[in-house]
Amino acid sequence: MDKVRTPKNIFVQGAISPEKIATSIANHSTKTEIGGHSIFLGQVRADQKEKGEVVAIEYTAYEEMALQKAFEIREAVFAKYPLTCMHIYHSFGEVKVGEICLFVFTSSKHRKAAIEACSELVERIKAELPVWGKEILDSEEHVWKKNS
Amino acid sequence: MDKVRTPKNIFVQGAISPEKIATSIANHSTKTEIGGHSIFLGQVRADQKEKGEVVAIEYTAYEEMALQKAFEIREAVFAKYPLTCMHIYHSFGEVKVGEICLFVFTSSKHRKAAIEACSELVERIKAELPVWGKEILDSEEHVWKKNS
Amino acid sequence: MAEKLIIKAFGMVAEEIGQSEIWLDSVSNTQELLAILKERYPGLEGMKFSLAVDKELVSENQKIDGAREVALLPPFSGG
Amino acid sequence: MAEKLIIKAFGMVAEEIGQSEIWLDSVSNTQELLAILKERYPGLEGMKFSLAVDKELVSENQKIDGAREVALLPPFSGG
Numbered sequence: 001m002d003k004v005r006t007p008k009n010i011f012v013q014g015a016i017s018p019e020k021i022a023t024s025i026a027n028h029s030t031k032t033e034i035g036g037h038s039i040f041l042g043q044v045r046a047d048q049k050e051k052g053e054v055v056a057i058e059y060t061a062y063e064e065m066a067l068q069k070a071f072e073i074r075e076a077v078f079a080k081y082p083l084t085c086m087h088i089y090h091s092f093g094e095v096k097v098g099e100i101c102l103f104v105f106t107s108s109k110h111r112k113a114a115i116e117a118c119s120e121l122v123e124r125i126k127a128e129l130p131v132w133g134k135e136i137l138d139s140e141e142h143v144w145k146k147n148s
Numbered sequence: 149m150d151k152v153r154t155p156k157n158i159f160v161q162g163a164i165s166p167e168k169i170a171t172s173i174a175n176h177s178t179k180t181e182i183g184g185h186s187i188f189l190g191q192v193r194a195d196q197k198e199k200g201e202v203v204a205i206e207y208t209a210y211e212e213m214a215l216q217k218a219f220e221i222r223e224a225v226f227a228k229y230p231l232t233c234m235h236i237y238h239s240f241g242e243v244k245v246g247e248i249c250l251f252v253f254t255s256s257k258h259r260k261a262a263i264e265a266c267s268e269l270v271e272r273i274k275a276e277l278p279v280w281g282k283e284i285l286d287s288e289e290h291v292w293k294k295n296s
Numbered sequence: 297m298a299e300k301l302i303i304k305a306f307g308m309v310a311e312e313i314g315q316s317e318i319w320l321d322s323v324s325n326t327q328e329l330l331a332i333l334k335e336r337y338p339g340l341e342g343m344k345f346s347l348a349v350d351k352e353l354v355s356e357n358q359k360i361d362g363a364r365e366v367a368l369l370p371p372f373s374g375g
Numbered sequence: 376m377a378e379k380l381i382i383k384a385f386g387m388v389a390e391e392i393g394q395s396e397i398w399l400d401s402v403s404n405t406q407e408l409l410a411i412l413k414e415r416y417p418g419l420e421g422m423k424f425s426l427a428v429d430k431e432l433v434s435e436n437q438k439i440d441g442a443r444e445v446a447l448l449p450p451f452s453g454g
Contacts, residue, residue, distance in 0.1 A: 018169075018170035018171070018173040018174040019170055021166075021169070021170060021173060022166035022167055022169060022170035023166070025166040025169060025189065025248070026166040028191070028246075029191075029246035029247060030246060031246070032192075032193060032194035032245045032246050033193060033194065034191050034193065035190065035191060035193040036188065036189065036190055036191065037187075037188070037189040037191060038186075038187070038188055038189075039185075039186070039187035039188075039189070040184065040185070040186055040187075040259065040262075040263065041173065041184065041185040041186075041187070042183065042184055042259070042454045043176070043177075043182050043183060043184065043185060043255075044180075045180060045181060045182065045183040045257065046180035046181065059453070060385060060386065061385075061453070062383065062385055062427070062430075062446055062448065064430060065427060065430040065446065066453075068430060090453060090454070097180045098176075098177035098178060098179070098180050099177060100173070101454070102453070102454045107191075109193065110296070111188065111190070111270060115188065115266075115267050115270070118263075119263050119267075122259060122263070122454065125453060125454055126451070126452075126453060126454040127451065128451070129451060129453045130385065130427070130446070130448050130451055131451060131452070131453030131454075132385055132386035132387075132449065132451065132452050132453070133452045133453065134386070144386060144387045144449070144452065145452040146450065146452055147450070147451065147452045147453070147454065148258070190375045207374070208306060208307065209306075209374070210304065210306055210348070210351075210367055210369065212351060213348060213351040213367065214374075216351060238374060238375070249375070250374070250375045270375065273374060273375055274372070274373075274374055274375040275372065276372070277372060277374045278306065278348070278367070278369055278372055279372060279373070279374030279375075280306055280307035280308075280370065280372065280373050280374070281373045281374065282307070292307060292308045292370070292373065293373040294371065294373055295371070295372065295373045295374070295375065
């Protein structure tokens with residue numbers, strides 16, 4: 001089952017639909033060694049800023065570097081946890097308030113590895129991927145998103 | 149926003165479909181204070197047992213006690229973490245290998261609370277709910293599932 | 297006339313005793329109940345299960361006066 | 376003839392300098408590059424950003440000999 005993995009595209013134009021998530025889950029029903037899936041979804045929040053309320057986030061990225069970095073993170077997390085599967089999708093372009101902008105999905109035989117790996121991936125994606133969110137306000141002003 | 153919560157049904161007949169999960173996610177798009185969702189899914193594994201391979205799990209429960217206990221767990225986790233939403237669904241009856249038997253879904257403003265609460269809920273559900281899984285083997289024998 | 301007590305059995309305990317409900321004449325405490333059950337169903341000896349009196353788990357011997365049901369709960373294996 | 380170096384700007388840095396790509400004549404190291412950029416775009420002074428030379432983040436002053444691109448990266452805010 002050893003295969004050489006290469007960088008995959010993680011970027012999705014616009015919001016990530018619940019249907020895409022359902023399809024991704026359904027695709028794992030043939031992997032009968034899986035006992036647990038852990039999923040994290042980032043959703044765009046209607047935060048109140050000084051100059052207005054957030055209505056959307058527009059994502060840009062240094063795409064080549066982001067894909068290379070996502071690949072390194074992926075390899076490191078696969079090496080650390082006994083996972084069956086791992087999927088990462090991040091929005092590119094505009095995502096409206098209430099829509100999904102990040103989808104991280106890990107699967108393993110036992111729940112612990114899936115849960116811990118998913119949580120670690122989310123932290124690393126936020127800290128290490130060269131991606132930027134521009135928060136568009138209802139006043140048509142904007143502010144640059146800051147990660148905490 | 150304080151409301152009195154009462155025990156809800158958590159049991160779903162048979163497998164939990166990916167479409168149900170998608171609908172549940174989509175239902176949160178109007179809750180624009182949410183920034184992160186954490187989801188755990190339990191999937192029935194084709195484990196190899198002494199007398200054959202698992203083909204399905206048949207779940208039974210002490211239903212009234214399970215719903216009361218689920219309610220207590222729910223209240224305790226809501227009190228401990230700043231969550232916007234929490235949903236728990238557990239299968240009842242037969243779930244085939246590769247299908248989903250547990251769906252735990254937490255949402256909060258910031259990711260940390262959603263992730264920690266989801267993980268805690270899964271542990272408590274497995275340890276404290278009076279639910280039993282009978283693993284049906286391809287030899288038509290069965291073994292009683294043991295949680296680790 | 298003393299009220300009858302319903303004993304609910306689940307999972308491998310129900311399988312062992314061949315039924316999921318047993319009606320008993322009033323029993324004074326859980327220790328006495330266990331003795332009655334193990335005499336009637338010797339297969340329960342050595343089987344691991346907990347008791348819940350009116351849906352509350354009990355750890356030590358407990359009075360059953362006035363209780364309506366006692367459940368025999370093998371180790372949980374949900375999820 | 377020395378090869379040209381491409382400077383790629385992102386997020387609030389691109390916004391500040393008004394473009395996402397700048398071509399420069401060969402520059403010997405990142406310190407020199409920063410000095411050139413800050414002179415040309417004074418708004419960069421006091422702005423927080425990192426540099427990546429050929430997609431590798433650099434923390435200290437580093438030679439740029441032979442590099443093809445340097446990226447100006449404000450704090451990441453994906454997710």
